[in-house]
Amino acid sequence: MLYTVVFTFIVCFAFVFLLSLTNEATRPKVEFNQEVARQQAILSALGVSFSTPQEVEQKYKNVETVKKGNMTLYTTTANGERVYAHQFSGQGLWGTITGVLGVNSDATKTVGLEIISHSETPGLGGRIDEAWFKKQFDGETIKNGTIQFTSGGSGDTNYQDGQVDGITGASRTTDSMRTIINREISNLQAALGGNA
Amino acid sequence: MSDTATAKNPGDVFRRNLWTNNPIFMQVLGICSALAVTNLLTNTLIMTIGVVFVTGMSSLTVSILKSLMPRKVRMIVQTLIIAFYVIIVDLVLKAYLPTVSKSLGPYVGLIITNCIIMGRAEAFAQSNGPILSFWDGITSGMGYMGVLLAIAFVRELLGFGALFGYHVMPAGFVPWIIMVMPPSAFFILGVVIWIGKAILNKQGELA
Numbered sequence: 420m421l422y423t424v425v426f427t428f429i430v431c432f433a434f435v436f437l438l439s440l441t442n443e444a445t446r447p448k449v450e451f452n453q454e455v456a457r458q459q460a461i462l463s464a465l466g467v468s469f470s471t472p473q474e475v476e477q478k479y480k481n482v483e484t485v486k487k488g489n490m491t492l493y494t495t496t497a498n499g500e501r502v503y504a505h506q507f508s509g510q511g512l513w514g515t516i517t518g519v520l521g522v523n524s525d526a527t528k529t530v531g532l533e534i535i536s537h538s539e540t541p542g543l544g545g546r547i548d549e550a551w552f553k554k555q556f557d558g559e560t561i562k563n564g565t566i567q568f569t570s571g572g573s574g575d576t577n578y579q580d581g582q583v584d585g586i587t588g589a590s591r592t593t594d595s596m597r598t599i600i601n602r603e604i605s606n607l608q609a610a611l612g613g614n615a
Numbered sequence: 616m617s618d619t620a621t622a623k624n625p626g627d628v629f630r631r632n633l634w635t636n637n638p639i640f641m642q643v644l645g646i647c648s649a650l651a652v653t654n655l656l657t658n659t660l661i662m663t664i665g666v667v668f669v670t671g672m673s674s675l676t677v678s679i680l681k682s683l684m685p686r687k688v689r690m691i692v693q694t695l696i697i698a699f700y701v702i703i704v705d706l707v708l709k710a711y712l713p714t715v716s717k718s719l720g721p722y723v724g725l726i727i728t729n730c731i732i733m734g735r736a737e738a739f740a741q742s743n744g745p746i747l748s749f750w751d752g753i754t755s756g757m758g759y760m761g762v763l764l765a766i767a768f769v770r771e772l773l774g775f776g777a778l779f780g781y782h783v784m785p786a787g788f789v790p791w792i793i794m795v796m797p798p799s800a801f802f803i804l805g806v807v808i809w810i811g812k813a814i815l816n817k818q819g820e821l822a
Contacts, residue, residue, distance in 0.1 A: 423685040430680070430692055434699045441703055445710040452713040538720060542654050542774060542795035588792045 458482075460533040464504040464519035466497045466557065487610040493519075502530050505607060509599035512591040514538035516547070516599060520556070526608040529566070532556035532600075544592030555583040561604055568597045623743075625750050632754035639762040639804075640811040644730040649763055650800040652722050656779045659767035660760075661708075661715055662722055667756030669700040670732045674752030676700075677740040693736045694727075701727045731755055766803045770794045 455472055458479045462469055465482070469475050482495045485503075493504045504521035514537070521531040532555075534548045546552055551574040559566060562581030569575070570593070575584045585593030638644045645666075652662050676696045677684075684692055705723045708716040716723070726732070735755050740748040771777055774794030776784030793799045 423688055426683065426685055427688050427692065431695060434695055438699060438702055441706055445706045448710040449706070449713075452710070456713065456717075536717070540796075541658070541718070543792075588795070 457535065460519045460535050461493050461504055461506075463553075464521035464531040464533040465493065465495050465502050466521060466530040467495065490606060490610045492607075492610070497530070500524070503607065503611060504531070505603065506535070507599060507603045509595065509602070511537055511539050511595045512544055512589075513540070516595065520600065520603050520607070522561075522604070522607050522611070524611065526604065526611045527561055529556045529559045529561065529604075539592045540589070544586065544589040546586050546589065547592060547596060552584075552586065559583060561608075564605055564608060565601045566597075566604065568593050623747070625747065628747065628751050629754050632751065633758045633761065635815065637758040637762065637811065638731045638734070638755050639759055640808040641815075642731075642734065643808070644734050645759050646804070648722065648725065648729055649766060649804055650797045651725075652719070653763055653767040653800050654770045654774055654795050655718075656764065656767045656771050657715075658719055658722075659763050661712075662719060662726070663756070663760035663763050665701075665704045665708075665723060665726055666729060666731070666759060667753055668704060669697060669726055669729075670735055670756040670759075671749050671752035672700045673697045673732055674735050674740040675745050675749040677736045678743060678745040678748035681741055689741070690733075690737075693733060697732050697736070698727050731759055762807060765807060766800055769803050770799055774799070 455475060458475050459469070461482060462475060462478055467478055469478055482493050485492050485494050487503075490505055493506075495502060501524040502521055503524065503526075504519050506517070506519050508515050508517040510516070516534065516537040516539070518532060518534040518537075520529060522529050532553045534553070537545065537547060539545045539547060555575050556566075558578045560579050560581050565581070567582045568585040569582055570585050570587075570590070573584065575582055585597075632638070636642065639646070639649060648662070648666075653659050673693070673696050677693055680692070680696075701724065704726070705716070708719070708723060732752075735748075735752050739751045743751070768778070771779075771794075772784070773791045776782055776788045776790055791799075
């Protein structure tokens with residue numbers, strides 16, 4: 420009986436100790452990766468292009484944070500234009516979708532969308548993280564304060580019509596994205612004072 | 616499974632785990648992950664490599680500790696050992712392959728619940744030496760890997776028109792949505808079990 424208790428204790432102690440060591444050893448790397456991923460997301464939502472981690476670090480230096488109303492926005496000048504981005508999170512079909520949406524200075528146009536994390540079905544709702552879906556927000560005009568999500572399709576390339584394609588086979592995720600993006604747009608318009 | 620317990624040489628262990636007593640189509644273990652992570656070959660490959668590593672290492676560890684382990688707590692200790700290796704895999708992926716770790720999401724953590732790992736620890740490592748147990752774990756993982764990759768091959772090809780993310784189907788190809796969803800894995804798995812058993816039956820390996 421005593422042996423069982425002692426054995427269990429020692430085994431638990433030994434393995435948990437080794438795990439803590441590994442955790443400590445990999446932590447700086449993991450945190451660095453998360454930080455780079457976050458900076459990358461903000462930069463691409465702001466429409467800033469980059470190719471290497473060094474470039475990310477360097478270009479991120481030009482990004483400032485400002486408080487507008489009760490939102491903390493990231494801002495920088497990209498392609499000679501003042502742009503703002505805000506990190507959002509909202510309820511997807513299976514879990515929380517976190518991302519960054521970028522808009523121009525009066526929030527009449529989106530400049531970029533980036534997804535940081537989601538738990539949608541891989542290959543269906545998970546396609547919100549694919550380039551064709553996000554690219555639709557690179558300069559999409561916001562009409563009457565909203566962006567329409569049309570069903571299906573493989574990427575809407577008309578940036579004037581205030582419409583993007585939803586995802587075939589993932590209506591619920593598309594619905595969630597519609598709610599999240601349009602809520603985000605109305606918050607951003609309120610904060611930046613745009614009224615399109 | 617008495618069949619497996621009596622396999623004492625490495626060649627026999629290899630043949631049994633990969634073929635005549637394959638964890639998926641003979642023992643029907645590890646089915647949950649066979650349904651969940653088989654719609655993309657890249658994810659399947661990385662997760663199954665994780666499983667091979669964890670099965671091998673946990674069988675080795677269980678076998679080393681078996682004479683010290685009180686019978687009453689052996690299951691708890693086995694779970695602890697398995698969880699230990701799974702968390703190591705998870706941390707290494709997070710640190711060195713962040714994008715893969717992101718796309719696998721919770722599935723790496725769920726390796727802990729893969730029945731094959733505990734099955735091997737209980738059925739083989741408890742009664743065999745460390746080296747042979749390690750080999751048994753590795754080959755069981757490989758048997759699992761082979762079947763999952765075969766399922767993922769069909770699912771990614773028909774569901775996305777791609778293999779390892781590269782488009783291979785002609786331009787006019789319409790992806791089969793069902794192949795992306797878990798139910799398709801049920802159908803393909805059923806077919807795999809059918810084919811596997813039919814061949815084994817012909818070879819007279821089925822009792």
